[in-house]
Structure formats: structure tokens, C-alpha cells
Amino acid sequence: MNSSVVSIAPMMDWTDKHCRYFYRLLSKDVHLYTEMITSNAILRGDKNRLLDFNASENPLTLQLGGSDPKEMAECALVAKEWGYDEVNINVGCPSDRVQSGSFGACLMKKPDLVASCVESMMDKCDIPVTVKSRIGIDDMESYDQLSDFISLICNKGCQHFIVHARKAWLQGLSPKENRTIPPLNYEWVYQLKKDFPQLQITINGGIESCSDIKTHLNYVDGVMLGRAAYHNPFLLREINTSIFKNEDSQISxxxxxxxxxxxxxxxxxxxxxxxxxxxxxxxxxxxxxxxxxxxxxxxxxxxxxxxxxxxxxxxxxxxxxxxxxx
The missing domain is CATH 1.20.120.1460 (Four Helix Bundle (Hemerythrin (Met), subunit A))
Structure with missing residues (x-):
């Protein structure tokens, strides 16, 4: 079974290399993501400190925060050279920090720019480029807007979208509130898979159990867990048994x-x-x-x-x- 069927979300200040090493002890099968790292930090900062990881963490995705196509392409090449399996563009984080840098969730209103980033990154290297987004932000109220966003970007070569099934409000809600207050709308994510059957669609948001995972896999290709896995890491062993069907998972x-x-x-x-x-x-x-x-x-x-x-x-x-x- 493809490791991206179940993945652990990139979580700022949580999914660092020590956390990921621990998760890989618990499961050889789930797909892991780094915390979001900005393109500026990678190109101008300490790459060893920011990008170093244990080889056992693979399959591992580097999540990037940025919006400059040239810089994002350079970072994608760095990701490949550093040994990451793929690179993911953050188009879902609603924090003040990412808004001030004109990336994260605010990019949902700039699909042309996201598409340009994808195109530049894929021209620069041959590892997969994926996008993690919300179902919308602020006044984006229709499914058609989400569908148009996906359509434009997939036409530039992105084949895997991870969609947090909540809108994000860039004004009026904190990042923490944006994880819980906007209502979940799983049906829109399911509809994306129907409308884009050729794409790999992973659903994220409010998923807490193997039962939840199995339900969603009836409609989409993959499921991403966040805080449920962090607060209950032994859930990864249950996932090994129940989802990946590994018989050796009942270990103390x-x-x-x-x-x-x-x-x-x-x-x-x-x-x-x-x-x-x-x-x-x-x-x-x-x-x-x-x-x-x-x-x-x-x-x-x-x-x-x-x-x-x-x-x-x-x-x-x-x-x-x-x-x-x-």
C-alpha cells in the first residue's frame, strides 16, 4: 500500500526531526512531513540545521512556505539534493506570519502564482511537487472557486493535493481557532476526487481514528492526521494493523x-x-x-x-x- 494513503501533517514547532524519528519507530508505513520551512530561510539560512534528517524518516516530504517562483524552484532543487522524496507548497496556513510574507492560505486567492511556483519547481527538479490547501478563504464561498483553483494548478503538473476540509478566515480568527471553528466540509473534498479522478486527493481536518480513516478512504486516495496523532502517537500502531494490515503491530x-x-x-x-x-x-x-x-x-x-x-x-x-x- 502506498505510504501516502496515511500521512502525518506538517505541524509547526511539533513535527521536527526528533518527532519524526519517533514516529518512524512506531510506523514504517505512514508518510511524514517536515514543519513548514520558508524559502527565504532555506536559501539564506543554516541548511544543516533546517534540513538535516535521519535517513530512516523517508518517505519524507519537505513543506515549503513561499510565493516567489524562482526561489521556490531553487528550494525544490535543494530538497532533492538533500534527499527528500517530494516537496509540498503550503497554501493553507492562516497565521499572521505567512500573511505578512504573502504565502500560506492567502495564496488561495492567487492561483496563477501557485501555478507558476509549481511549474518552476517541476522544471527545476524531478521529485513530485504537491500542494496543501484549504477549501477556501474569507469570501470564497463556492465549490466552483475551489475546483477552478485545483484545475489551474494541476494543469501545470501537480498531481497530488492535500485539502484541509475547512475554510480559513485570515481576519478575525487565530490560527488555533481556524483549526476548529470553520465547519468541516468533507463533501467538497470528496467531490474533487469525482471531478478530478486522475489526481491524488488527500483529505485533512478533524480526523481522529482508524474508523475515520476507513470512512474517508471510501471517497479519496489518502488521509492526513494532525494533532490526533501527536497527542496519541501509539495510534500509529493501530493504523499499521487496521489500515496497512501489518501483523507485527501489537508491540508494547x-x-x-x-x-x-x-x-x-x-x-x-x-x-x-x-x-x-x-x-x-x-x-x-x-x-x-x-x-x-x-x-x-x-x-x-x-x-x-x-x-x-x-x-x-x-x-x-x-x-x-x-x-x-x-
Missing amino acids: REIFLEEYIDYINIQLKIGVPMRSMTRHVLGMYHGESNAKLFRRLLSGKTVEIDHLNEWLNFKKNTVTNIDSNE
Whole structure:
């Protein structure tokens, strides 16, 4: 099954390389995305810091924020040279930062510019160029406007669209509110697949379970999860079993924590702060009886590797006591 059938959304300040490494331990099958990185940062900043990733993270997409066709093309070439599998254009983020830079969701009103970016990027390199958008912004009220947006851009070669099934309000709502307040309209995304059967259409927004994923896959090609996966990363194991049909998915959480501890120890030696890695595992016991205890252990004033080892010993002793009582 194609890895892009289920993907994890690019999430600012969350899906950094440590988070993605942890996700790849949990699932070899889901498709991963970087946080959004601006074209200006890539061309003028520290590429090693911004673009470095572990080879195990592939398949991996670099998400770009930008609107200058020439700069975006240069970044697409950098993405290929750096080993990314594809590059994605952010046409969905509604934050003040992206609006001031004239990219993100405000580009939905400039489909010609997005099309020019796609064309320039595809001329520059041969890795896929994809677009992640909303179903509309502000006064875009009709499905026809969304359809026209997709049509213009796909004519320049883009074959994969990831569509967040909510509008974005660039004025009056915060980025957080834009993730929940505008109503979901899955039907428009389903209709895109009907009207553009040759395209790969991935749906995003409000998806929280394997049941949700299966429902959407009746109508579109792929499903992208965001915060549901971050707050409950072990959901990736359920996805492996239920969606990708892998039989080895019923593995204890402790196995993955042990593997992640090995990674943490390596990163600590090169100066990576402990908390920048452990923050991504806080939801590992979501829904389990000891979830609060686990979060508390990793949320104190200081967090050390011994805290994770202490947790593993606690879990092993708990299992041993249960076995002896039986």
C-alpha cells in the first residue's frame, strides 16, 4: 500500500526531526512531513540545521512556505539534493506570519502564482511537487472557486493535493481557532476526487481514528492526521494493523521507548536538549491508566534520561506483579 494513503501533517514547532524519528519507530508505513520551512530561510539560512534528517524518516516530504517562483524552484532543487522524496507548497496556513510574507492560505486567492511556483519547481527538479490547501478563504464561498483553483494548478503538473476540509478566515480568527471553528466540509473534498479522478486527493481536518480513516478512504486516495496523532502517537500502531494490515503491530509501548532512548543518548552527546526530544512522547500512554504519571515524570523542572529508565523499570515491575498474581 502506498505510504501516502496515511500521512502525518506538517505541524509547526511539533513535527521536527526528533518527532519524526519517533514516529518512524512506531510506523514504517505512514508518510511524514517536515514543519513548514520558508524559502527565504532555506536559501539564506543554516541548511544543516533546517534540513538535516535521519535517513530512516523517508518517505519524507519537505513543506515549503513561499510565493516567489524562482526561489521556490531553487528550494525544490535543494530538497532533492538533500534527499527528500517530494516537496509540498503550503497554501493553507492562516497565521499572521505567512500573511505578512504573502504565502500560506492567502495564496488561495492567487492561483496563477501557485501555478507558476509549481511549474518552476517541476522544471527545476524531478521529485513530485504537491500542494496543501484549504477549501477556501474569507469570501470564497463556492465549490466552483475551489475546483477552478485545483484545475489551474494541476494543469501545470501537480498531481497530488492535500485539502484541509475547512475554510480559513485570515481576519478575525487565530490560527488555533481556524483549526476548529470553520465547519468541516468533507463533501467538497470528496467531490474533487469525482471531478478530478486522475489526481491524488488527500483529505485533512478533524480526523481522529482508524474508523475515520476507513470512512474517508471510501471517497479519496489518502488521509492526513494532525494533532490526533501527536497527542496519541501509539495510534500509529493501530493504523499499521487496521489500515496497512501489518501483523507485527501489537508491540508494547515500552519497546519503542527503549529504541527512542537509544536515539536520545546519541543526540545528548552532540548537545541536543533532553526536553526537545521527550516532549514528543508525552502522549505515548494516551488513554492508559498510567498516562498522567508518565506525563508528570517528563514534565518536571528537569528531565533526565534516568526518568525514562525509571519508567521502564516501573512498567516491567508492574507486568511482573500481574503475572505472579495470576
